[in-house]
Amino acid sequence: MMIEVCAGSLTDCLTAQELGASRIELNSALHLGGLTPSLATVILAKQKVFPPIICMVRPRGGGFCYSDLEKDEMFLAAKQFLEAGVKGIAFGFLQSDGTIDQVATKRMIKLCNDYQAESVFHRAIDCTTNYQESIAQLVNLGATRILTSGGKANVRQGVDNLRHIQKDYGNQIELCIGCGITPENVCELIEATTIRQIHGSFKEWQTDPTTSNQYVSYRYSEQGDYDAVGSHKLAKAINNIRGNTNG
Template sequence: MAYCVEVLAASPKDCEIAEQCGANRIELNNGIHLGGLTPSIGTLIMARNVTTLPIVAMVRPRPGGFHYDAMEVETMFIDAKQLIDAGANGLVFGFLKADRSVDASLTKRFVKVCHEHHVEAIFHRAFDCVQDPFAAIEVLIECGVDRILTSGLKDTAIEGVVLLKELQTEYGDRIELCLGSGISAENALSLIDQTGVKQLHGSFKGWYEDPTTRTENVSYAFSNSGDYDGVKPEKLKQMIDVINTKKADSI
């Protein structure tokens, strides 16, 4: 498996920056501060206009966990078809039962939709909420999932390195792993060396300003640090440089 830097993007501008900086893949979301929600079709269409990189799109109808009711499930399947039609190269999703085990029935159905349309099926960090990661990964492999985004059942991938290494060693030839949460240029090489996983996912976030965000009485700022967030080229370039150096050393 080749090295891959996947950029967590929330806008066409983020996608444009990802391509300009030399990223390998984009995960397109809305509501990143909520853990990632389904992006609009317009966002995906515009993103496709500004980048040739593979785009995998989040399919998540609400914040919170991953145990959905019938209307939410139906919404996800409708979104899936529309996102594929709009040019998504893969769909990112997760279905859990109330006991935090993988919902194999819904997962199989969703994977079938993906593969019938020749796009990737990616199980997101719902995996990090399961009770038994080994049982869960076996189910996901049986369901035909192509890749899992995970931090090793910890808050950050750095904290989850022990399990991540175990999963990669045991299952890396049967399913792809991509490491997410807390990924940066500073820890990328350590994570690769400790886990053997060569796919890394990050937001490379910085803050942007909009002059209409505040008045003397009202503020729509997302944070005291800035009005809204997005991919910062300098952070992503640092990551790409680190990975490119790693690639060169591996030749």
């Protein structure tokens, strides 16, 4: 089993390492679905953690149809991260009609290949207009891996699609399931999809006493001041997976 932790900070990376994560996807701004982390965070993460690090390259929230200027930013960030020694880049390029931007995708895959790194097309795949066709295109383009919830809002809803693409394409491209993974459902979803890579943040809410006062608030959720990888949730998920595998 490959257990990939979706980290939003250096602290999250250290938590993931301590609890035995197999791989880390490093982001910023997880409340926006994950954006490009700072180069400083990447450099420090490479110094302090041992699991392989995949870096998100996503310049803004919203969708995945990028301007030329945004693409320039993404390719420069990816090159800097690869030169810093990360294991791979997570990215997603779509055209305005909801199809994969094959030109930009091919360019990013080549950049990753130039550094002997992994190219990971993230959940932008779940926003495409033709999910099955998009999977086939990424196989043909030579992407290393696809992170997906099966073209649905979460993995539980996408189980049937995930099972089918694993059967049809699992020997041609790596598949990793993400969105809606919890300690309680992780073993069930692995069994149902037969996919052996899972991705989750196992989020727990944290507090910071300086987030708000009687006049100003920087809180973006009523559940807490900011989110982080939850050590209790991640530990439980890993223990459940190991227990199920050993059993």
